[in-house]
Amino acid sequence: MSSAQKELTPPASPSLPQELAPAYPTLPRVVIIGGGFGGITAATSLARLPVEVVLIDKYNYHLFQPLLYQVATAALSPAEIAAPIRGILREQKNARVMLGHVTGIDTARRCVMLEERSVPYDTLIISTGVRNHYFGHDEWAQVAPGLKTIADARALRHKMLGAFERAESETDLEERRRLMTFVVIGGGATGVEMAGAIAEVARVAITQDFRNIDTKMSRVVLIEAGTRLLPSMPEKLSAAAKRSLEKLGVEVWLGKYVTDCDSGGVTLGAERIGCRTIVWAAGIIGSPAASWLNAAHDREGRVIVEPDLTVAGHPEIFVIGDTAMVRDKAGNPLPGVAPAAKQEAHYVAKLIKARLEGKPPPKPFRYINLGNLATIGRSAAVADFGFVRFSGLLAWLGWGLIHIYFLIGFRSRFIVAITWLWSYFTFQRGARLIMSDEPEA
Amino acid sequence: MSSAQKELTPPASPSLPQELAPAYPTLPRVVIIGGGFGGITAATSLARLPVEVVLIDKYNYHLFQPLLYQVATAALSPAEIAAPIRGILREQKNARVMLGHVTGIDTARRCVMLEERSVPYDTLIISTGVRNHYFGHDEWAQVAPGLKTIADARALRHKMLGAFERAESETDLEERRRLMTFVVIGGGATGVEMAGAIAEVARVAITQDFRNIDTKMSRVVLIEAGTRLLPSMPEKLSAAAKRSLEKLGVEVWLGKYVTDCDSGGVTLGAERIGCRTIVWAAGIIGSPAASWLNAAHDREGRVIVEPDLTVAGHPEIFVIGDTAMVRDKAGNPLPGVAPAAKQEAHYVAKLIKARLEGKPPPKPFRYINLGNLATIGRSAAVADFGFVRFSGLLAWLGWGLIHIYFLIGFRSRFIVAITWLWSYFTFQRGARLIMSDEPEA
Numbered sequence: 062m063s064s065a066q067k068e069l070t071p072p073a074s075p076s077l078p079q080e081l082a083p084a085y086p087t088l089p090r091v092v093i094i095g096g097g098f099g100g101i102t103a104a105t106s107l108a109r110l111p112v113e114v115v116l117i118d119k120y121n122y123h124l125f126q127p128l129l130y131q132v133a134t135a136a137l138s139p140a141e142i143a144a145p146i147r148g149i150l151r152e153q154k155n156a157r158v159m160l161g162h163v164t165g166i167d168t169a170r171r172c173v174m175l176e177e178r179s180v181p182y183d184t185l186i187i188s189t190g191v192r193n194h195y196f197g198h199d200e201w202a203q204v205a206p207g208l209k210t211i212a213d214a215r216a217l218r219h220k221m222l223g224a225f226e227r228a229e230s231e232t233d234l235e236e237r238r239r240l241m242t243f244v245v246i247g248g249g250a251t252g253v254e255m256a257g258a259i260a261e262v263a264r265v266a267i268t269q270d271f272r273n274i275d276t277k278m279s280r281v282v283l284i285e286a287g288t289r290l291l292p293s294m295p296e297k298l299s300a301a302a303k304r305s306l307e308k309l310g311v312e313v314w315l316g317k318y319v320t321d322c323d324s325g326g327v328t329l330g331a332e333r334i335g336c337r338t339i340v341w342a343a344g345i346i347g348s349p350a351a352s353w354l355n356a357a358h359d360r361e362g363r364v365i366v367e368p369d370l371t372v373a374g375h376p377e378i379f380v381i382g383d384t385a386m387v388r389d390k391a392g393n394p395l396p397g398v399a400p401a402a403k404q405e406a407h408y409v410a411k412l413i414k415a416r417l418e419g420k421p422p423p424k425p426f427r428y429i430n431l432g433n434l435a436t437i438g439r440s441a442a443v444a445d446f447g448f449v450r451f452s453g454l455l456a457w458l459g460w461g462l463i464h465i466y467f468l469i470g471f472r473s474r475f476i477v478a479i480t481w482l483w484s485y486f487t488f489q490r491g492a493r494l495i496m497s498d499e500p501e502a
Numbered sequence: 503m504s505s506a507q508k509e510l511t512p513p514a515s516p517s518l519p520q521e522l523a524p525a526y527p528t529l530p531r532v533v534i535i536g537g538g539f540g541g542i543t544a545a546t547s548l549a550r551l552p553v554e555v556v557l558i559d560k561y562n563y564h565l566f567q568p569l570l571y572q573v574a575t576a577a578l579s580p581a582e583i584a585a586p587i588r589g590i591l592r593e594q595k596n597a598r599v600m601l602g603h604v605t606g607i608d609t610a611r612r613c614v615m616l617e618e619r620s621v622p623y624d625t626l627i628i629s630t631g632v633r634n635h636y637f638g639h640d641e642w643a644q645v646a647p648g649l650k651t652i653a654d655a656r657a658l659r660h661k662m663l664g665a666f667e668r669a670e671s672e673t674d675l676e677e678r679r680r681l682m683t684f685v686v687i688g689g690g691a692t693g694v695e696m697a698g699a700i701a702e703v704a705r706v707a708i709t710q711d712f713r714n715i716d717t718k719m720s721r722v723v724l725i726e727a728g729t730r731l732l733p734s735m736p737e738k739l740s741a742a743a744k745r746s747l748e749k750l751g752v753e754v755w756l757g758k759y760v761t762d763c764d765s766g767g768v769t770l771g772a773e774r775i776g777c778r779t780i781v782w783a784a785g786i787i788g789s790p791a792a793s794w795l796n797a798a799h800d801r802e803g804r805v806i807v808e809p810d811l812t813v814a815g816h817p818e819i820f821v822i823g824d825t826a827m828v829r830d831k832a833g834n835p836l837p838g839v840a841p842a843a844k845q846e847a848h849y850v851a852k853l854i855k856a857r858l859e860g861k862p863p864p865k866p867f868r869y870i871n872l873g874n875l876a877t878i879g880r881s882a883a884v885a886d887f888g889f890v891r892f893s894g895l896l897a898w899l900g901w902g903l904i905h906i907y908f909l910i911g912f913r914s915r916f917i918v919a920i921t922w923l924w925s926y927f928t929f930q931r932g933a934r935l936i937m938s939d940e941p942e943a
Contacts, residue, residue, distance in 0.1 A: 079673070084713060121667060138579040147711035157713040160667045178671065226562060226601045230619065232520070270588035272525060272598040 080172075081180045084157060085113045091413065092116075092173055092182035094163055095348075096123050096146045099188030099382030099402035104156050105149075106410030110417060114156040115180055117173065121145055121160055124211065127399065128464060130251060132214040133340075134258035135222065135266075139211045163189075166353040168375060186409055187350045187364075188382040191397060194346035194361070201322040205339035208251055220338050221259065227337075229271045235335075241279045242336035244327045246319055247343030248285025249292070250435040253302055255340050256283040257437040260309040282312045282334055284319060284327070286343075291443065293396050294433055298443040301452035305437040319343075345397070350384045359386045359394075368425030370409055379412075381405035389428050400431050434460045521613075522621045525598060526554045532854065533557075533614055533623035535604055536789075537564045537587045540629030540823030540843035545597050546590075547851030551858060555597040556621055558614065562586055562601055565652065568840065569905060571692060573655040574781075575699035576663065576707075580652045604630075607794040609816060627850055628791045628805075629823040632838060635787035635802070642763040646780035649692055661779050662700065668778075670712045676776075682720045683777035685768045687760055688784030689726025690733070691876040694743055696781050697724040698878040701750040723753045723775055725760060725768070727784075732884065734837050735874055739884040742893035746878040760784070786838070791825045800827045800835075809866030811850055820853075822846035830869050841872050875901045 083090060089112050093100045096118035104116050122143040131137040150156045161175040166185070173180045193207030206216050221243065228240035243263075245256040263279035270276070283290075283306065289299040290306075290313065303313050314329075321328035326335040347362030356372050357365045363386035364372060370385065372378045382402035387395045395401045408426045415422050434456065436442040442456035524531060530553050534541045537559035545557050563584040572578040591597045602616040607626070614621045634648030647657050662684065669681035684704075686697040704720035711717070724731075724747065730740040731747075731754065744754050755770075762769035767776040788803030797813050798806045804827035805813060811826065813819045823843035828836045836842045849867045856863050875897065877883040883897035 121663065138581040140579040145711070147708070151710045158711075159671060161671075222562065230600060230602075267588070269592045270586070270599075 079178050081115065081159070081178055083113060085155070088113045088155075089183035089417075090115060090181065091184045091186065092180055093186045093188065094118075094173065094350075095188035095190060095382070095384075096120070096158075097126070097188060097190050097382060097402065098399040099190075099384075099406045100186070101146070101149060102403045102406035103186050103188065103381070103409055105153065106407055107413065108153045108155065110155075110410070110414055112155065112184075112413070112417070114153070115159060115182075116146065116150065116156060117159045117161055117163060117175070117180065118146060119160070119162050121147065121158075123149060125464075126209070129208050129211070129214050130255045130258055132211065133208060133217040133221075133255065134262055135218050136258070139215070143211065163353070168354060168378070171377070183377065184413060185378045186406075187354075187378070187380045187384055188402065188406070189348035189350055189384050191345040191347055191361075191383040193341055194344035195341070196344055198322070201341065204324050205246065205322045205341040207341040207345075208255065209345075217338075217340060221262070224337050225263075225267065225271065225274070225276060228274045230273070237274065238280075239325065239335040240337045241274065241276070242326075242334065243279065243281045243338045243340070244334055244336045245281070245283045245340045245342060246322075246327070247341065248283060248287065248290040248313075248315070249342060250433075252283060252285070252340070252342035253290055253306065253435050253437060255342060256281055256311045257306055257309055259340075260306070260311045264310055280312065280336075281310065282314060282336075284314045284317050284329070286316065286318050288316055290315075291435055294435070294443065298452060302435060302437060302443050305443075305452070309437070345383070347384050350380055354378065354380075356380075361386075363394075369412060369422060370405055370426055379409045381409060387426065387428070389430075395428050396433070398433075401428055404428060434463065436460045520619050522556065522600070522619055524554060526596070529554045529596075530624040530858075531556060531622065532625045532627065533621055534627045534629065535559075535614065535791075536629040536631060536823070536825075537561070537599075538567070538629060538631050538823060538843065539840040540631075540825075540847045541627070542587070542590060543844045543847035544627050544629065544822070544850055546594065547848055548854065549594045549596065551596075551851070551855055553596065553625075553854070553858070555594070556600060556623075557587065557591065557597060558600045558602055558604060558616070558621065559587060560601070560603050562588065562599075564590060566905075567650070570649050570652070570655050571696045571699055573652065574649060574658040574662075574696065575703055576659050577699070580656070584652065604794070609795060609819070612818070624818065625854060626819045627847075628795075628819070628821045628825055629843065629847070630789035630791055630825050632786040632788055632802075632824040634782055635785035636782070637785055639763070642782065645765050646687065646763045646782040648782040648786075649696065650786075658779075658781060662703070665778050666704075666708065666712065666715070666717060669715045671714070678715065679721075680766065680776040681778050682715065682717070683723070683767075683775065684720065684779045684781070685723045685725065685775055685777045686781045686783060687725050687763075687768070688782065689724060689728065689731040689754075689756070690783060691874075693724060693726070693781070693783035694731055694747065694876050694878060696783060697722055697752045698747055698750055700781075701747070701752045705751055721753065721777075722751065723755060723777075725755045725758050725770070727757065727759050729757055731756075732876055735876070735884065739893060743876060743878055743884050746884075746893070750878070786824070788825050791821060795819065795821075797821075802827075804835075810853060810863060811846055811867055820850045822850060828867065828869070830871075836869050837874070839874075842869055845869060875904065877901045 091107055091112045091114050093103050093116045096116055100116060101123050104114050107114050122145050125142040128137060128142045132139055132142060147158050150158060163173060164176055165174045167174060171182050173182060193209055195201045206213050208214060224240045228237045231237045231240060243259050245252050260281045263276045268276050290302045291299050306313055317329045319327055320330055322339055326333055327339060351358035351362055351364045354372055359365060364380040364384060365386045366380050367373060370379045370381055372380060383397040389395055405426060411423050434442060442460040443452040532548055532553045532555050534544050534557045537557055541557060542564050545555050548555050564587050566583040569578060569583045573580055573583060588599050591599060604614055605617055606615045608615060612623055634650055636642045647654050649655060665681045669678045672678045672681060684700050686693050701722045704717045709717050731743045732740050747754055758770045760768055760770055763780055767774055768780060792799035792803055792805045795813055800806060805821040805825060806827045807821050808814060811820045811822055813821060824838040830836055846867060852864050875883060877898055883901040884893040
């Protein structure tokens with residue numbers, strides 16, 4: 062074949078996405094999908110190992126999800142609970158960050174497929190979290206946004222503040238009542254925290270802002286299908302949470318099933334609550350990891366993993382965090398909380414280190430429960446540390462300290478601490494902005 | 503006519519929007535359109551007068567526009583430069599706030615028309631500010647966003663950070679160069695501040711965040727059609743601003759006209775700069791006040807007002823701030839800055855007070871120039887206080903103190919001060935989030 066002919070030959074696979082070239086050709090590459098608690102911890106735990114780390118996320122920031130409800134209720138700004146991933150991994154020379162949407166995983170070629178590129182891996186860690194799940198009623202997503210992303214939080218804030226604005230200029234009393242009714246569906250930690258925060262906004266923070274409506278007359282309803290709130294906590298704390306919420310004026314409805322959600326309200330069988338703001342905190346489903354891998358998964362879409370967190374038949378693929386179905390020693394599924402994801406990430410890093418050093422692998426993963434916390438309004442919370450359980454102001458202070466401590470980045474910690482102290486003493490909420498370009502009122 | 507017949511008769515004007523009922527039926531009503539510096543100052547200046555105040559804005563927040571470029575360049579969060587209008591006027595019992603879009607003004611009936619309501623007034627104050635103006639090239643707005651709203655600032659931040667993300671994974675060197683080129687059009691205060699801030703982000707703040715690109719190689723070009731930057735300031739300070747920008751690596755192009763903007767770059771006659779991020783800081787135009795009032799206006803759409811800031815033939819209508827064309831004693835138009843709007847608002851309040859008390863009106867409005875400031879990057883600025891002019895670090899400190907002082911709300915002041923100190927000592931920018939749900943890379 063002459064050289065002129067060769068030039069005319071098209072490349073072998075013109076449709077194949079461009080492959081990411083190795084930064085350290087002699088080192089094995091660990092690819093991490095997801096920049097949440099699991100993914101970031103995995104990346105930093107691999108800092109001193111002779112591997113090249115590539116972290117892929119669709120956003121450029123790590124989000125401190127446990128405080129997302131505070132963005133939704135206008136206490137914090139998005140930037141106060143989010144840190145740029147590049148900033149977190151800035152000093153870690155063996156790591157790099159890619160912004161991109163994963164479209165699939167080619168497990169045979171060991172390659173993560175993005176929209177326009179592909180990233181080969183030697184080891185893969187999947188930590189892609191969960192999404193809202195509407196139990197087959199995806200149409201509810203429009204009227205009942207969940208609380209998983211900054212966009213969700215901003216949409217909820219906009220809805221809640223916009224409802225008060227519209228109530229202020231509404232003359233129809235029935236419609237005004239609907240605008241001033243807020244329904245939270247789901248009595249887990251997110252639902253409890255959200256209901257408490259909305260009640261506080263309505264009954265304390267903005268009472269003097271309006272002239273035609275009395276925001277203290279707002280109605281906040283928390284609906285839980287089970288028999289108690291915070292089902293993963295001891296019953297005593299569930300009862301304490303219920304009492305605290307009722308003190309804030311929240312109606313707690315237990316054992317009620319939502320049968321329909323629309324823009325005018327929530328239907329529970331024969332009952333109906335007219336309202337304009339609905340918060341979905343009832344169901345989540347694992348990210349598409351199971352379908353990417355064609356792996357076994359549970360009803361919530363979580364990948365069922367081996368005792369060492371690998372996927373059956375793929376010792377080079379780990380799934381951690383909410384995306385994985387992991388059981389504790391009693392056989393119960395681990396809760397979808399940050400400490401579980403972080404412990405799993407540390408375990409995976411230890412296992413990768415052992416493999417690199419040719420040592421025997423560590424014992425199967427064991428979750429250590431460091432406690433459970435949920436906060437209710439401005440100065441109450443329930444805490445369960447296993448050996449000690451308490452509620453009230455002390456739990457709230459503990460909750461605040463722990464959350465500030467685990468916020469990534471000193472600046473965030475510092476600014477959030479000051480913002481909270483400020484709003485604690487003044488009852489003000491600083492981030493009360495309706496950001497949409499087209500206000501609803 | 504029988505009573506049964508009467509019930510069937512439709513209301514007189516079914517299409518007429520619902521009128522806002524007076525809160526204090528015995529008091530005259532002052533309606534203010536716009537919650538910027540002029541509108542808020544007018545509202546608070548009327549606090550002790552026997553009038554009912556209604557402030558209408560399309561957003562629920564007052565925006566501290568002079569710091570908007572810091573949101574665009576990821577130094578501050580939107581909530582740090584915005585304060586809810588209801589919060590500002592919370593204690594002022596004679597004032598209420600309406601969220602709404604003004605569609606027109608019925609000067610004969612003395613009524614402001616909103617989309618679904620109408621608001622009758624006895625006195626009207628219009629302070630609706632300005633919008634970006636593309637000199638007949640509205641299609642440029644798509645590729646060259648201005649900097650007037652929080653949405654603008656967020657769009658620019660997203661564009662700038664997204665360009666670096668795309669450059670990091672771009673292998674075509676020509677495209678990478680375009681992605682790392684930033685063109686700012688317009689050499690007024692906004693353009694100068696924006697160019698300095700972008701240069702600082704690229705050359706200092708994010709240099710260690712990327713692995714494939716050297717952000718210090720970014721190119722920032724500031725284009726001004728006139729012969730010098732900051733045309734409203736003395737020549738010596740224009741030269742100082744140019745030197746400071748060049749020290750930060752900004753190319754300053756003077757006397758060049760932009761003839762086209764598209765998604766691939768900027769054309770200036772025969773010259774062409776390939777780039778993916780363009781900032782429009784070149785032109786503004788008054789809000790539609792002139793067309794609402796059918797009043798005389800200048801080329802920039804500003805309403806030409808009488809010496810007492812009323813509209814000719816309408817002593818009950820005042821136009822203030824950027825929306826009005828007001829001249830100083832030398833005959834030059836007043837600059838579109840916050841102090842001018844505030845002084846005009848105070849004047850109008852004084853005039854309304856005199857009218858209520860049956861006293862003679864105050865002398866025609868006179869603007870007192872309190873100085874002019876522009877900042878360039880992390881520690882330089884130029885200041886012109888008339889009697890004293892200076893540049894450098896001292897001007898920068900003065901700029902910082904003055905801006906923090908005038909930020910509305912103690913919380914904002916405090917948090918901004920801390921955020922600035924933090925970024926001054928660490929070169930970090932905390933609000934480096936790309937918020938769109940669909941990242942560009």
